Amino acid sequence: xxxxxxxxxxxxxxxxxxxxxxxxxxxxxxxxxxxxxxxxxxxxxxxxxxxxxxxxxxxxxxxxxxxxxxxxxxxxxxxxxxxxxxxxxxxxxxxxxxxx
Amino acid sequence: xxxxxxxxxxxxxxxxxxxxxxxxxxxxxxxxxxxxxxxxxxxxxxxxxxxxxxxxxxxxxxxxxxxxxxxxxxxxxxxxxxxxxxxxxxxxxxxxxxxxxxxxxxxxxxxxxxxxxxxxxxxxxxxxxxxxxxxxxxxxxxxxxxxxxxxxxxxxxxxxxxxxxxxxxxxxxxxxxxxxxxxxxxxxxxxxxxxxxxxxxxxxxxxxxxxxxxxxxxxxxxxxxxxxxxxxxxxxxxxxxxxxxxxxxxxxxxxxxxxxxxxxxxxxxxxxxxxxxxxxxxxxxxxxxxxxxxxxxxxxxxxxxxxxxxxxxxxxxxxxxxxxxxxxxxxxxxxxxxxxxxxxxxxxxxxxxxxxxxxxxxxxxxxxxxxxxxxxxxxxxxxxxxxxxxxxxxxxxxxxxxxxxxxxxxxxxxxxxxxxxxxxxxxxxxxxxxxxxxxxxxxxxxxxxxxxxxxxxxxxxxxxxxxxxxxxxxxxxxxxxxxxxxxxxxxxxxxxxxxxxxxxxxxxxxxxxxxxxxxxxxxxxxxxxxxxxxxxxxxxxxxxxxxxxxxxxxxxxxxxxxxxxxxxxxxxxxxxxxxxxxxxxxxxxxxxxxxxxxxxxxxxxxxxxxxxxxxxxxxxxxxxxxxxxxxxxxxxxxxxxxxxxxxxxxxxxxxxxxxxxxxxxxxxxxxxxxxxxxxxxxxxxxxxxxxxxxxxxxxxxxxxxxxxxxxxxxxxxxxxxxxxxxxxxxxxxxxxxxx
Numbered sequence: 001x002x003x004x005x006x007x008x009x010x011x012x013x014x015x016x017x018x019x020x021x022x023x024x025x026x027x028x029x030x031x032x033x034x035x036x037x038x039x040x041x042x043x044x045x046x047x048x049x050x051x052x053x054x055x056x057x058x059x060x061x062x063x064x065x066x067x068x069x070x071x072x073x074x075x076x077x078x079x080x081x082x083x084x085x086x087x088x089x090x091x092x093x094x095x096x097x098x099x100x
Numbered sequence: 101x102x103x104x105x106x107x108x109x110x111x112x113x114x115x116x117x118x119x120x121x122x123x124x125x126x127x128x129x130x131x132x133x134x135x136x137x138x139x140x141x142x143x144x145x146x147x148x149x150x151x152x153x154x155x156x157x158x159x160x161x162x163x164x165x166x167x168x169x170x171x172x173x174x175x176x177x178x179x180x181x182x183x184x185x186x187x188x189x190x191x192x193x194x195x196x197x198x199x200x201x202x203x204x205x206x207x208x209x210x211x212x213x214x215x216x217x218x219x220x221x222x223x224x225x226x227x228x229x230x231x232x233x234x235x236x237x238x239x240x241x242x243x244x245x246x247x248x249x250x251x252x253x254x255x256x257x258x259x260x261x262x263x264x265x266x267x268x269x270x271x272x273x274x275x276x277x278x279x280x281x282x283x284x285x286x287x288x289x290x291x292x293x294x295x296x297x298x299x300x301x302x303x304x305x306x307x308x309x310x311x312x313x314x315x316x317x318x319x320x321x322x323x324x325x326x327x328x329x330x331x332x333x334x335x336x337x338x339x340x341x342x343x344x345x346x347x348x349x350x351x352x353x354x355x356x357x358x359x360x361x362x363x364x365x366x367x368x369x370x371x372x373x374x375x376x377x378x379x380x381x382x383x384x385x386x387x388x389x390x391x392x393x394x395x396x397x398x399x400x401x402x403x404x405x406x407x408x409x410x411x412x413x414x415x416x417x418x419x420x421x422x423x424x425x426x427x428x429x430x431x432x433x434x435x436x437x438x439x440x441x442x443x444x445x446x447x448x449x450x451x452x453x454x455x456x457x458x459x460x461x462x463x464x465x466x467x468x469x470x471x472x473x474x475x476x477x478x479x480x481x482x483x484x485x486x487x488x489x490x491x492x493x494x495x496x497x498x499x500x501x502x503x504x505x506x507x508x509x510x511x512x513x514x515x516x517x518x519x520x521x522x523x524x525x526x527x528x529x530x531x532x533x534x535x536x537x538x539x540x541x542x543x544x545x546x547x548x549x550x551x552x553x554x555x556x557x558x559x560x561x562x563x564x565x566x567x568x569x570x571x572x573x574x575x576x577x578x579x580x581x582x583x584x585x586x587x588x589x590x591x592x593x594x595x596x597x598x599x600x601x602x603x604x605x606x607x608x609x610x611x612x613x614x615x616x617x618x619x620x621x622x623x624x625x626x627x628x629x630x631x632x633x634x635x636x637x638x639x640x641x642x643x644x645x646x647x648x649x650x651x652x653x654x655x656x657x658x659x660x661x662x663x664x665x666x667x668x669x670x671x672x673x674x675x676x677x678x679x680x681x682x683x684x685x686x687x688x689x690x691x692x693x694x695x696x697x698x699x700x701x702x703x704x705x706x707x708x709x710x711x712x713x714x715x716x717x718x719x720x721x722x723x724x725x726x727x728x729x730x731x732x733x734x735x736x737x738x739x740x741x742x743x744x745x746x747x748x749x750x751x752x753x754x755x756x757x758x759x760x761x762x763x764x765x766x767x768x769x770x771x772x773x774x775x776x777x778x779x780x781x782x783x784x785x786x787x788x789x790x791x792x793x794x795x796x797x798x799x800x801x802x803x804x805x806x807x808x809x810x811x812x813x814x815x816x817x818x819x820x821x822x823x824x825x826x827x828x829x830x831x832x833x834x835x836x837x838x839x
Contacts, residue, residue, distance in 0.1 A: 013161060016151035020163045025133060025141055028177060032185060035133060040162040040171060041148060043155040048174050054185050055133060058192040066133075067192070069185075075174040084148060085141035093142040 016041070019086055024049060026076050027083035032056050034074060038086070045078030175439065184440035188430035193248050202245035202426035205256055211340040214349050215405060216425050217258050220246070221356050222449050223424035224266055226417040229452035232273070232459070232493050235444050236288040241270055242295050243429035250296070258353070261312045264305040265360050267298035272367040273493055280496035280554070289492065295432070306364060313357045320350035348401040352419075355394035362387040370463065370497055374510040378467040378501075385464045392453055392460075395419070399449075416448040455491075462494035466501060471509050475521040475546065478502060482553045483620075484787055492556075499554035503547055514543035522609035523661020524602060533599050538577045542610065545571055549617065561624040564617050565735040571614040572739040579607060605660050612653035618646045618741045626830035631732075633823055634717040636832060637706035638729055641750055642736070644699035649742045651692040658686050687781035691788075694774040694795055698831055701767030701802060705834065707754035708764060712814040714821055759814045765806050772799035797827040805834035812838070 024038040026047060033056075036049030052074045058064045151161060160166075175182045190196040206216040224244060231240040246253050246263055253260040274297070278290050322336040323346040338346055339353070366384040369377030399419035406420035415423045433440050447455065465488070469481055485498060504510030508517050516529035518539075533539060545567070552563045582603040622643050625631050631639050685693075709715040717725065729747045730737070737746070757764070775796045782788040805821075812819055818839050823832040 010154065012147060012150040013154050016147055016161050019144060019147075020161070024144070030178075030186070033133065034177070040160055040166060041152065042160050043152055043157060045148065045152050047148075048171055056185060056191060059195050059198075060191050071175055073171070073174040075171075075176045077176065077178065080178045084143070084145045086144040087139050088142050089139050093140060 023087040025083075025085045025087070026081055028076060028080045029082045030080075031060070034071075034076060036074065039073070045081070047076045047078075047081065047084070049074055049076065180440065182439050184433045188428075188433075190428065190431060193245065193431050196245055196428060196431060197249070197252070201428060202252075204246075204252055204259075206259075206425055209341070211342050211345065211349075214258075214340045214353070215402075215420065215422075217256075217262075218349070218352055218356065218402065219418045219420055219422050219424040220244070220259065220426060221262055222418040222420075223415075223427060223446075224262075225456070226447050226449050226452040227427075228266070228270070229455040230444065230447045231270075231289070232455065232491060233447065234289055234492065236291045236441060237270065237274075237295055238291070238432035239429050239441055239444055240446065241266065242432055243427050245426045245428060245431065248296060248431070257308075257312050257315070261305065261308040262357070262360065264298075265309050265364055267296070268305045269360070269364050269367065271298040272364070272371070276367075276371070276500055277492060277496040280499040280551075303368075306361065309357060309361050309364075313354065313361065316350055316353050316357065320347065320354065323347050323350065345405065348398075348405075351394070352398040352402060355391045355398060359388055359391035359395060362391065366460075366463065370467070370501070373504060375469075375471050375501055378469070381467040382464060385460050385467065388460050389457060392457055396453060416450075417446050417452075418449055459491065459494055462488060462490040463497060465490075466494065466498050469501075473508070473512055473517070473520065475508070475517050478508065478550065479553065479616075480787075482550070486553070486557070495554045495556070499551055502550050502554070506543075506547060508550075514546055515539065518542060518546060518606065518609075519602075521613075522602075522605045523657055524605050528598060528602055531598060531602060533602055536581065538574060538581055539606075541574050542578070542606075545574060546613075549613075557624055557627050561621060561628060564621045564624070568614065568618060568621070568735055568739040568741060571610065571617060572741065575607065575610045575614065578603065578610065582607065605657065608653050608656045608660070612650060612657055614739075614741065615646055615650035615653060618736055618739075619643065619650060621735070622646065623830045625732075626825070634715070635728060635732060636823065637703055637710060637754065638725075638732065638750055640699045640703035640706065641753065642733055642745070644696055644703055645742055645745050646736075647692055647696045647699060651689050651696060654692065655685070655689045658689065687778050690774055690778045691782075691792070694771045694778065694792075694799075695831075697767045697771035697774065698795060698799055698802075701764060701771060701799075702832060703754065704757045704764050704767065705802065705806060707757035708759050709814065709821060711755070711757055712759065714814050714819070759806075759810050765803060765810075768799045768803040768806065772796055772803070775799065794828045795831065798831045798833050801827060801833045805836045808836045 019038050021037050021039070023035060024047070026034045026049065028034070032054055034049055034052050034054055036052030038047070039050045040048040050073050052071045053068050054071055055066045055068050058067055155161070177183050178186060180186060190199065190201065196202065205213050206220075207213045224241065224247075227240040227243065231237055242248060244263075246259060247267065250260065250263045250267065253263055274290060274292060316339060318336050319339045323338065323343065326343070327347070339350055340346065362384045366381050366388060369381040369384060371377070402418075402420040406422045414421050418424055462485075465485055472478065472481070482498065482502070490498075502508065507513055513529075515534040516526075519529045520526075534543075549567065552560055552567065555563070582600075586600050586603070622639060625639065706715065710717070723731070726747045729750065775792050779789065779792055782792065809819065809821070820837045820839055822835050822837075824835055825832055827833050
C-alpha cells in the first residue's frame with residue numbers, strides 16, 4: 001500500500017472526512033455485516049456507525065438467507081473489522097478512494 | 101440516498117469475486133445488500149488506514165453534529181454484554197433444528213423417548229417457576245425449542261399436548277398479570293415480543309391432554325393387570341419397551357399430565373367474573389397439590405433410571421438429574437432489546453415444586469375469600485393476605501378479583517361501597533350526588549388504593565405515600581363543595597337534607613381512610629427495614645399521632661352512623677381518654693386505643709433512653725435529627741397528616757421523657773388492660789385475636805423491661821438494652837441484659 005508523503009498527510013484525512021455520513025458497510029470477522037452512516041473514526045481505526053443495521057446469515061456454515069435487525073449507534077473495534085466498503089458512484093470511486 | 105434492497109441468496113455466491121484484499125474466509129453478501137442505483141460498494145480500507153496513520157493521538161474524524169457524550173452510548177460490537185448477535189451455538193432456530201437439537205421423536209427407543217420427555221416436562225416446570233419469579237419468557241419457558249415450533253411435535257402426542265397446554269397456561273398467566281398491571285419494578289415478566297404465545301385460548305389443548313392422559317391410564321391398568329397375571333381385555337400398546345419399568349414411567353407421566361390439567365382448569369376458574377369460579381378453583385388446587393406430591397415421589401424411580409445411563413451432564417432442573425434435550429436460551433436473545441439479557445439461573449426442580457406449592461396455597465387463600473361487600477373487610481383481607489409474602493402471580497389474581505370493570509368484585513359499584521363504608525343507609529347509594537366530580541374522584545381513589553395494596557411492599561409503600569396528598573386534596577375539595585352548596589341555605593328541602601347527611605358522613609370517613617393509609621405507610625417501613633433503631637422514637641411518635649387521629653375519625657364516623665345525633669366535633673383535646681363519655685366506645689376504636697398507648701409508650705421509652713444517653717444516635721455531619729425527621733415524614737407533612745405536627749412538637753413531647761416517673765409504665769399497662777378487655781368483642785375473628793394477643797405480649801414484655809431499667813437505673817453502665825420484633829412485626833420489644 002502506497003503512503004502519502006508526510007507533508008500531504010492531511011489529504012488522506014480530508015478525503016476520509018468526505019466519507020462522513022455516507023452509507024458504510026463494515027464486515028466483521030465472525031461473518032456479520034453492519035450497514036450504517038459513517039459517523040466517526042479514531043486513530044486506532046475504531047469506527048462508529050449511526051442507524052446501523054446488522055445483517056446475519058441464518059446458517060453459520062452454509063449460504064442462506066440473511067436476516068437483519070436495527071441497532072442504532074454502534075462502535076466496531078478495529079480488531080474485529082474485516083472489511084469496509086462505502087457507497088459511492090462509479091466516478092467517485094476512482095477519485096475519492098484511489099491513492100495513486 | 102437510494103433505498104437499500106435486500107436480495108436472496110443467489111447473489112450471495114457471486115459476491116466473492118470482486119474482493120480486493122484477498123481475505124477469502126468469509127464470503128461477503130455485498131451484492132445481496134444492494135448499494136443502490138448507479139452506485140457501487142467501494143473498498144474504503146486503504147484510505148481509512150492512511151487517514152488513521154496521519155491522525156494525531158486522540159484525534160478523531162467526525163462531523164459537525166458529533167457529540168462525544170452520545171458516542172459513548174454506542175453499542176460495542178463483540179462485547180458480550182452489549183452485542184446480542186455474537187455467534188453462540190446456533191444462529192437461528194432453523195439451524196438448531198437442522199443440527200438435531202430438538203429431535204422428533206426424541207429417540208427411536210421408546211424407553212429413552214419417554215425418559216427424555218419427562219426430563220423436558222420437568223425442566224419446563226423449572227423454567228416456568230423461574231419466569232414467575234420475575235424473568236423473561238424468552239429466557240425461560242421459551243428457551244424450549246419444541247415450544248418455538250409446536251407444529252413439529254404433532255406426531256408425538258405426549259410432547260405435543262404438553263407443549264400446547266404450557267403455551268395456553270403461560271398465556272393465561274401473562275394475561276392476568278398484564279391486566280392487573282402489577283409488573284412492578286421490572287417489566288421483564290410481560291415481555292413476549294416475537295414469541296409464539298399460543299392459540300385462541302379455546303380449550304382444545306385440554307381435550308388433547310385428556311386423550312393422552314386416558315391412553316397412559318389404560319397403559320398403566322394394562323401393565324398392572326399383566327403383572328398380576330390377570331387377563332387383559334384390551335390390546336394396549338405399552339408406553340415403552342421395558343415391562344419392568346412400565347408402571348413407574350406411567351405413574352410419573354400421569355401425575356405430571358394431571359398437574360398441568362388441574363392447574364390450567366384452576367386458572368380458567370379464577371378468571372371467571374365476580375368470583376364465580378372460586379369454589380371450583382379450590383377443588384383444582386387440592387388436586388394440583390396432590391399431583392405435586394406424586395411428582396415428588398416419582399423422582400426416586402427416575403433418578404435410579406438415570407444413573408444407569410450417564411454420569412455426565414447432571415442437571416438439578418429435572419427429577420432424574422439428566423440434562424433435558426431441546427433447550428437453548430440463546431436462540432431467542434436477539435428477540436428482546438438490542439443488548440443481551442442478563443444471564444439468569446433456572447430454579448432447581450425441587451425449588452420449582454416448592455414455588456408451585458406456595459403459589460397454590462396463596463391462590464387457595466384467595467379462593468377461600470367470601471367476597472364481603474364491606475370495603476373494610478376487603479382491605480383487611482388484602483393486608484392479611486400480604487403477610488405470607490405472596491408472589492406476583494397470586495397478587496395479580498387477587499387484584500383482578502377485587503377490582504373488575506371499576507367495581508368491587510365486578511359487581512358492587514364503587515359509590516355504593518363508599519356509602520356502606522361511611523355507614524350511610526342503603527337507599528342513599530343511588531343518590532345523584534355520586535355524579536359530583538369529587539365523589540367520582542373519591543371512587544377512583546378507592547379503586548387505586550385496592551390495586552396498590554396488592555403490589556409488593558416496596559412498590560406499595562412508595563405509591564401509598566404519593567397517594568396521601570391525593571386523598572387530602574379530594575377531602576378539601578369535597579369539603580369546599582359541601583360548604584358552597586349548603587353553607588348559606590336556610591331553607592333545606594328533603595332531598596338536600598339527604599345530601600347534607602351524605603356529605604357529613606363521607607367527609608369524616610375520607611379522613612379516617614386517609615389516616616389508615618398514613619398508618620400503613622409508616623408500618624410498612626418496619627417490614628422493609630427502612631428505619632434504624634435511632635429512628636424508632638420519632639417513628640413511634642408519628643404512629644401515635646396518626647393512630648390518635650385515626651381513632652378519633654373512626655369514632656366520629658361510627659357514632660354518626662349509629663344514629664346518635666352528634667354534631668361533628670372539632671375539638672382537638674384527648675377525645676378518647678375522657679372517661680366521662682356517656683356511651684360505649686366501639687371495640688374497633690378501643691383496639692386502636694391499645695395500639696396508641698403502645699406506640700406512645702415505646703416512643704417515650706426510646707426518648708428516655710436517648711435523654712439518659714443509653715441510646716446515642718451517631719453524630720453524622722450529614723443528617724441532623726431534624727433532617728432525618730423531615731426525610732422520613734416528608735410525604736405526610738406535605739399532606740398535613742396530621743395537622744400541627746412537626747419536628748418542634750416532636751421535640752417538645754419527648755425532651756423531658758425519663759425513667760424516674762411511673763408515666764412510662766402507665767402507657768404499657770393501659771395498652772395491656774385495654775387489649776385484654778377488648779378480646780371478648782373479637783372472639784369470632786381469629787386474625788384479630790392473634791393480633792390482640794401479640795399486643796398484650798409486647799405491652800407486658802416492655803413493662804417488665806421498664807421495671808428493670810427503673811430499678812437498676814438507666815445510667816448503670818452494665819445495662820445493655822436492645823430491641824427486637826419477635827413478638828410483633830412492627831411494635832418492638834425491649835430486651836434488657838446485664839453484662
